[in-house]
Amino acid sequence: MNAEAGWSRIMSQRFYFDKNVINRSTLLRQDNHIGRQLKNMGQKFIFVCDGKNLFYVGDKPKPVFLDKRALAELKIENYERIFLGVADNTAFYAIVTPVNISIGDTILPSNHYFEDLRTVATNIEPLEASYLAYAKALVFWNEKSRFCGICGSPTTSQKNGHERICSSDVCRQVHFPRTDPAVIMLVTHPTAKKCLLGRNRRFKGMRFSTLAGFVEPGETLEQAVIREVFEETGVLVSKATYRGSQPWPFPASIMLGFRAEADSEEIKCDDDELIEARWFTKEETLALSKLEDGLPPSNFSISRWLIDVWLNES
Ligand SMILES: [Zn+2]
Structure with a gap:
């Protein structure tokens, strides 16, 4: 096993959008006549419109990977294409919808529909979710x-x-x-017996999650962790350790996961983003995980992974 494959095996399947088995073919994509080089391969096209991906209607959403004939049937064969890379002797492309066309203008077969990847990701194969995330991110950047x-x-x-x-x-x-870097952090109490979770205004129900925020120009990732925790909760943090990352194309971020240790306990939430923040013991966090919307879904986001790693520590 080569180093890349080994790393990929260790790092994959922690959460969605992090599978990396497509060969991005960085040299090949420099070629303006790439089609000639790939002519003996299969082709699959990922259609993105208004930031949404294409799925088959069914009990479980299934991503649509179009072939060339389907492009012609949908009359989108002349839309701009982005070469994504090669996997399993197949070249993958994303389709960019022209600026004056939105979902309402597309004529789809009755068993196709566009959906926000974030709402269906945990119901589709992690590998397919990673392809869709990659396509969606590059389409977004080209469009803007x-x-x-x-x-x-x-x-x-x-x-x-x-x-x-x-x-x-x-x-x-x-x-x-x-790609816009954002830090996301599991903050532990000075006694290490509790963790700090916040309830965001945008969350449904009673969902609590790790704190997060964008890195600002001119600061280190660690400084961003310390600043965000203080701004959102008033808690002082002095030590932050990097733990892992997750592509987060909603619309263009990468989440950089940290573990941070708090130096103070008092919580003061006067930030616009959080309704409240609380210290949770492991027992309380486990109880939260049993509520329907208590924590982010398992294996979906780096947020839940950071929480689960802490819960599993003795
Ligand atoms: Zn210019």
Whole structure:
């Protein structure tokens, strides 16, 4: 087993969107005539519209991977394509919907529908969920980068959807896909016997989860952890240790998971995001996990993984 495969085996299946078995073919995607190089392979196309992925209607949502004939039937064969990579002798592409077309304008077979990946992810295969997440993230970036951030001129896709270049002859700025880093942290009590969970305004029911927030320009990841915990709960943290990461294309983040140790106990929630935050013992956290909406779903997010790792420590 090579190092990459070994790492992939150890790191995979902790949570959704983290499977990495597609070969991104970084050199191949530089080729403007990539089709010639891939002509002996199968092709699969992932159609993304209004940030949603395409599924078959059924008891369980099943992602639709279109073939070339299906593209023609849906009249989307001329839409912009992004080359995602190669897996199982098949080239995967994402389809970018033109700017003036939304879900309401698409004519789909009656057994197809568009859905938000986040709402169905735990009901689909983790590998397929990772492909859809990758496609959705790159489509989002291409769609929001149609104009140059330097001079405002239109951009065009190059490197098979992995770069966009400004069309102005005096500018020619090249734009690269971006991912917004966010820290997410399980904070333990000074006694290490409790953990700090918060209830976000956006959560349904009584769901508690780990704290999280975007990294700001000019700060380290550890500083972002310390700042976010203090801003959201008033709790002081001095030590933060990196534990793992998860792609989070909702719409363009990567979640960087940390364990942090609190130096203070008092909670003061005057942040806009949290309704409340509390210290939970392991018994209380386990009780929360038994409620329908008490914690994030198992094996779905790095948030739940950080909580479960702490619960399993002796
Ligand atoms: Zn420009």
